[in-house]
Amino acid sequence: GENVEQHPSTLSVQEGDSAVIKCTYSDSASNYFPWYKQELGKGPQLIIDIRSNVGEKKDQRIAVTLNKTAKHFSLHITETQPEDSAVYFCAASLSGGYQKVTFGIGTKLQVIP
Amino acid sequence: ETGVTQTPRHLVMGMTNKKSLKCEQHLGHNAMYWYKQSAKKPLELMFVYNFKEQTENNSVPSRFSPECPNSSHLFLHLHTLQPEDSALYLCASSQGVMDNEQFFGPGTRLTVL
Numbered sequence: 197g198e199n200v201e202q203h204p205s206t207l208s209v210q211e212g213d214s215a216v217i218k219c220t221y222s223d224s225a226s227n228y229f230p231w232y233k234q235e236l237g238k239g240p241q242l243i244i245d246i247r248s249n250v251g252e253k254k255d256q257r258i259a260v261t262l263n264k265t266a267k268h269f270s271l272h273i274t275e276t277q278p279e280d281s282a283v284y285f286c287a288a289s290l291s292g293g294y295q296k297v298t299f300g301i302g303t304k305l306q307v308i309p
Numbered sequence: 310e311t312g313v314t315q316t317p318r319h320l321v322m323g324m325t326n327k328k329s330l331k332c333e334q335h336l337g338h339n340a341m342y343w344y345k346q347s348a349k350k351p352l353e354l355m356f357v358y359n360f361k362e363q364t365e366n367n368s369v370p371s372r373f374s375p376e377c378p379n380s381s382h383l384f385l386h387l388h389t390l391q392p393e394d395s396a397l398y399l400c401a402s403s404q405g406v407m408d409n410e411q412f413f414g415p416g417t418r419l420t421v422l
Binding site for chain 2: 237
């Protein structure tokens, strides 16, 4: 089955700096890679996703990159703000049919004002 | 809010108790999921329901018993739990099991004494 590794487990950055979270996956057939943000007391919320037919996707201050050859993908947050503080999860699955979504262990991001 | 509600938000129970967790989605989705979230572990998929029918039981012990009376409601009945079952239990829904984007509820924080 799929195995997703995520690092770092914790990350502290100064407000305004960039944050990068990296994930690797094991199943080369995986083609859908979502990122979730979980704030304290809430469930995970999808913030951005990428499919294997593209290498990069941006949405305002967040971007995700995918390297299919190396089987890794990354989340980039620029100009971080205190409200970005949360736990971020990466995940991998197949699209186009039901397949279990495999999640990473999570990265706790702290943005220091 | 994501359109997925869970009650109760917190639950403390003894090992001999019987309790139930409730999830309701207001999104018109057809697929619903139960996940277990434990500290320092990836999200673990427990059960999947599609149009009220269970399509996946991820080797979950029988002390957890799901029920899906309709596409909008999902229950998790608990009995004779163990302390290691203490965790955050998350409910999620998606348009269908073929749709990768899942919407999560806020979770029920369960403590088993």
